Amino acid sequence: MTKADIFMNSPWLSETSSEGAVSAILLGPLEESVLSSEAEAYSKGVLWIAPPTENFSSSYPANVHCLDRSSESKKLSETIDEFLRLDYDNPPTVKVSSHIAEDDENAYAPILDLVISSIDSTLRARRTRSDTGVLRQEQVFRNLAGYLRSRIPEKWRDSAQGNLAVVVGAGPSLDVTLPLIKEGFPKPLVVAADSALRALKDAGVDPDFVVSIDPEKSHDSCTSIDHRPGIAILSTQSHSSWPQRWGENVRYLSGRVMTEDWLATKGIPKTSLLAVNNAGLAAMLVAEFLGPAAIMMVGMDLAGGGDGTDRYAENTGRSHVQVYTNACHDIPGNQTETVSTPFLSDWSETSETCARISRGRNMINLNDRGALLEGSIVIHPNQIDELREALSESLAPYEH
Incomplete structure (x- = not known):
């Protein structure tokens, strides 16, 4: 039995079980026994969006609502909205059958989009983390084939020995530091967080790798449509615009995803390098994986700039995205004794990772502000x- 056969033995290709859910939306071909089991588990009801060849039976449980997936878009939308009104307080569990390939898997992607959009608009006033979970599931559904086919290869490990790696974040200090890395150093390996792309393009710096793991952050929000440098390093939860734009120049990392956990139990192990927390931290881990002699960080502030509300450098084109919170914490600073940050958990995990990596190589933080990384x-x-002088004497240029 192949890995693909093992994978298809499960009733579900992907699923999100929202906390408190008492209803479910099921997409794709299902055995009657599976449908009955779901109807018993979700007392408010089950909406089954089924293949057009399905002969709906009167013997189905009374709380099962059936909808032909080939119905007109207006009917699809109206039926989904009506079903969502069964429970305003809790978003439904959404599950995609592992047998959609037996029908027409491409037909279900726009329907899943419609389900996600309807849930978001209906429950916007009481949006919870469960809604985000549904969005993440949508991205997992879209990225799954790429994850199985194009994961980061182990042979890339330590491929940058003797070189300098530059990890580019998007913090406010990038306005000052990005121009400084363009010359005077041995040609570095550049690993960039997604939000730094526009700044890199304007500066004429082409990253070798671009990391994006946020399900809500599109390629368009970070740079121009025609800007697709290097190789995109993604997770199964990454916004679908990234693999669409990079095509074959994409490699996937495993992460903290239940679908990947389940795949691992079925013989498809996770990648040794994992996508964690945020793009900046993930970029740091990618750089470590490639094994350079030293890592230099720019734009890795982990603290709000200006009056504390500035999240991004102006050169990223995202400086209008600001942080408004009362939950700020004083932590050690690079150039001052303390700085205030709304990103306590991000800083804590990044600092711990930096401390660990620094035991095997120099970790340089080129910064005139920001939070101290251990x-x-x-x-x-x-x-x-x-x-520049010190690094030029000891490091070799990076060669692809």
Whole structure:
């Protein structure tokens, strides 16, 4: 039995079980026994969006609502909205059958889009994390084939030995530091977080790898449509615009995803390198995986700039996205004793990771502000000439 055969033995290709859900929307071909089991599990009702060849039976449980997936879009939308009104307080569980390939898998993607959109609009006033879970499931559904086919290869490990890697975040300090890395260093390996793309394009810096793992962050929100440098490193939860634009130049990481956990139990192990927390931290881990002699971080502030509300550098084109919160924390700073951050968990995990990586190589934080990352060597931009000289003497240019 092949891995694909094992995978298809499950009733579900993907699913999101929302906390408190008492209803479910099921997409694709199902055995009657599976349908009956779901009807028993969800007392408010089950909406089954089924193949057009399905002969709906009067013997189905009374709380099962059937809908032909080939119905006109107006009927699809009206039926989904009516079903959602059965429970305003809790979003339904949404499950996609593992047998959709036996029907027409391409027909279900727009229907899943419609389901997600309807849930979002109907429950917007009481949006919870469960809604985000449904969105994540949609991206997993779209990215699953790529994840199975194009995962980051183990042979890339330690392929940048003796080189300098530059990890590019999108914090406010990037306005100052990005121009400084364009010259004077041995040609570096550049690993960029998605939000830094527009700044890199304008500066004429082409990243070798671009990391994006946020289900809500589209390629369009980070740079122009025609800007697709390097190789995109994604997770199964990444916004679908990234694989669409990069095509074959995509590699996937495993992450904290239940579908991937289930696949691992069926003989499809996770990648040794995992996508965690945010794109900046994931980019740092990608750089470590490639095994450079030193890693230099730019734009990795992990603290709000200006009056504390600035999240992104102006050169990213995202400086209008600001942070408004009362939950700020004082943490050690790079150039001051403390800085205030709304990103406590991000900073904590990034700092711990930096400390671990620094035990095997130098971690340089080129920064005139921001939060202190444990184990890093903080270099102020005023010291750039000394840094260039030191690295040029000891490191080789990166070759693809």
